[in-house]
Amino acid sequence: MTTEVIDMPQNRPRVLVVACGALLAAGCSSAPSSAPASPSTSIPATTAPDQAALNTYREFWRVVDAARAAPKSQDWTPKIETLATGQALQSALLDVANFASLPAHVVGTVTRDPSVTAVTPVQISILDCVDLGAAHLVSDRNGALLDDTSGVRLKSSSGLL
Numbered sequence: 345m346t347t348e349v350i351d352m353p354q355n356r357p358r359v360l361v362v363a364c365g366a367l368l369a370a371g372c373s374s375a376p377s378s379a380p381a382s383p384s385t386s387i388p389a390t391t392a393p394d395q396a397a398l399n400t401y402r403e404f405w406r407v408v409d410a411a412r413a414a415p416k417s418q419d420w421t422p423k424i425e426t427l428a429t430g431q432a433l434q435s436a437l438l439d440v441a442n443f444a445s446l447p448a449h450v451v452g453t454v455t456r457d458p459s460v461t462a463v464t465p466v467q468i469s470i471l472d473c474v475d476l477g478a479a480h481l482v483s484d485r486n487g488a489l490l491d492d493t494s495g496v497r498l499k500s501s502s503g504l505l
Contacts, residue, residue, distance in 0.1 A: 394460040397468040401458055404428055408436045409454060415444035416484075447484035454479045 404427040411420035424436050443449060455475040462469040481490040 391463070393463060393468060397460060397470060398458060400427060401470055401472075402456075404432070404436075405454075405456060408439075409450070411436070411440045412443055412450040415440045415449060416447060443481070446490070448481050448490055449484060450479055451482050452479040 404424075407420070407423050407427060411424065420440050421437060424433060424440075428436065455478065456472050458470045458472040460468055461471045482488070483490055
C-alpha cells in the first residue's frame, strides 16, 4: 500500500490518497466491506466536501491518464497544476516527462474505485483500489510492450497510477 498526500491548491480540499497498487479487480471487488461505523462516528456518504474531494481526485487521475496516453501531445503541466501540488504534482509531471522521453505512451484503462474513508478539518482521506491489468506501456518507436510482465504492468515514480 502506498500513501501519498495530494495538496490541493487554493480552495480545493487536501486529499490524503491511500492507493492499493496493482490489485486485481476481483481482489478489489471481493474485499470484505468494513463494518459500518457507529452512528455517532459515521460520515455521511454524500457530503459536499466528500463529493468535492472525490471529484477532484477523479479529475486528477483523468488528466494524468490522458497525459500518460499522449505525453508529447501538449504541455500537461498547467492542467495537472490546477489539480495537485507537492509530491503528487511532481510525480505526475515526472511520469509524463519520462514517458515522453522514451518515447512511449499508455494504452488501455486503469480502473479505480475510490471512496472517502475519513474526514478532518484539514484533509479528506480516500482509499482507492487500483487495477492496472488493462493498462500497458507501449513504445512509440516500434509498438513494443514495455510492461513489467512479472506482475505489476505499469510503474510510476510515485507508485500510484
